Amino acid sequence: LRYFPAAGPITDYAIALRGGDVLGVSVTRAFSFGEAALSVPHAAALLSKKLAGILHSSRTCFNQNLSKQILHVWCDGAADVALLRLAFGLVGPELSASTLVLVTRCENLPELFTEKGKAPRKRARPLKGLKDEAHLAALAESCPLRPQQRRTTAVDTALRAGSRLRGKN
Secondary structure (H helix, E strand, O other): OOEOOOOOOOOOEEEEOOOOOEEEEEEEEEOOOOOOOOOHHHHHHHHHHHHHHHHHHHHHEOOOOOOOEEEEEEEOOHHHHHHHHHHHHHOOHHHHOOEEEEEEEOOOOOHHHHOOOOOOOOOOOOOOOOOOHHHHHHHHHHOOOOOOHHHHHHHHHHHHHHHHHHHHO
């Protein structure tokens, strides 16, 4: 799927039905980060945000006609499904009219709901472009803008050797 303008909400993927119609599909997870449980206001905010994003992506997608879309919501348990049902009643019809909301309960895959919240801590990396002492010394030695005795000595030696060779001929 391609969009103009490119920045903004997008549809995750599209499916083609037998009759040739194409439906957009957006996927989200309904859970609360942190210790708090999912609440009706949180679920209503999630649904409103995702449904508004679907409307935006339908308007800005220029290589498919996404007049209808599916919002696929993953939930952690039956209580979250009930909360989403209540929250959906709070969402205005202007947001939900062209979108089918599909809720899937997945109780045996905790990673689906925790993978972003408990990411392993990455080891500290050196800053990009940071040079070690040997590299800095090599750079300093090869710098053409700084006077260098070694470089001058090497050039002088070559010139002297060349003039000695010319003198012998």
